[in-house]
Amino acid sequence: MENKKNKVFESYNIIADWFAENRYQGLMEKAYLDKIIEILGKGSSILDLGCGTGMPMMGYLLSQGMQVAGVDASHRMLEIAKNNLPFTDFQLADMRELSLGKKFDAIIAWHSFFHLPSDDQPAMFDVFKEHLNPGGILMFTSGKELGEAWGMNGGENLFHASLDKALYKSLLEMHGFQVLEYKEDDPDCGNATIWMVQLH
Template sequence: MKESKDVYKIYDKIAGWFHQNRGQDLMEKAYLDFVLEKIPQDGKILDLGCGTGKPILAYLLSLGRSVVAVDASREILKIAAQNFPEQAFILQDMRNLDLPEKFDAIIAWHSFFHLPAADQQSMFPIFKQYLNPGGMLVFTSGPDEGEAWSRLNQEDVYHASLSPTDYEHLLKANEFIVLKKALEDPTVGNASVWVCQRI
């Protein structure tokens, strides 16, 4: 049976393969730089679905940024801890986030879109809860409402998306404004990227 509720269980299976094959060219840099310009130099960043930490966490740390790194895959975090022995990593499912602090930015790059649609809807109050006023939110989605499966190392990996209109309504209802929206941006592997700010 395909795993669509807890995709992190698939990443537990393929952690080593993923570490060897995940692209390292930091195609996300332009979006990350845009966010970093909007927050204080000493602002705290939540890397939500940090994976093995490469390349996004590596880039943030190289700039001296303060990052809390969270992922739901235990096996992925074992690799992340080897990659960054000085960095603390937290094993949590973003849907049940329980952290003692708020942040100036939340980055959920290629992690949020693994959640089923209903769980994605429930995440927006959580994003709001953990962001300081004026804080930045970045997440990737599909270009329109639907579900999709990719194949990674012989495993089926689930993705889901709401419609752009649904995202816009959820963001507005949770006091976010959209600063950048790029559907199927070719510069980041045709990912659809949302950059938002909490009012």
């Protein structure tokens, strides 16, 4: 099970086709994506970290005139993403080791960051900061309290972990982020808990 905790992307390699067929394609995330577009303006650069198949979120951002790049640690998910969005820049990388040598106007880690073990999550705020322009937006989903959870998807048991809300807030402050929006269990967004923060 330890490998399943540290390398959730290997489970995604197994279930990639199932995920592509079963991932909800309605854009329940639209309000949050539109807010990023509104803050940054059309043509801004966005990194989708843990982009999966690229759909529907990257597809929507591209349709709205944003420049979008995708990173995922699952080579099978990226194969599907490249097929879905053939003219988009995709890279295979574990977000914990990310070093792209470039900065973006926004980073989205939607239902991806929370697959990391809780011990690995604090260091990610350095990674986020390193890849963001000043004034850049970071949006990620998390749990609300310190803990681990497993969820069955396509026959694979996927690991999730969270810090508590206060620790996320203190990590964000420590790294120069200001919280723009925090929404717990958003009923319009699959009960996701969503952070939208800005680097100063």
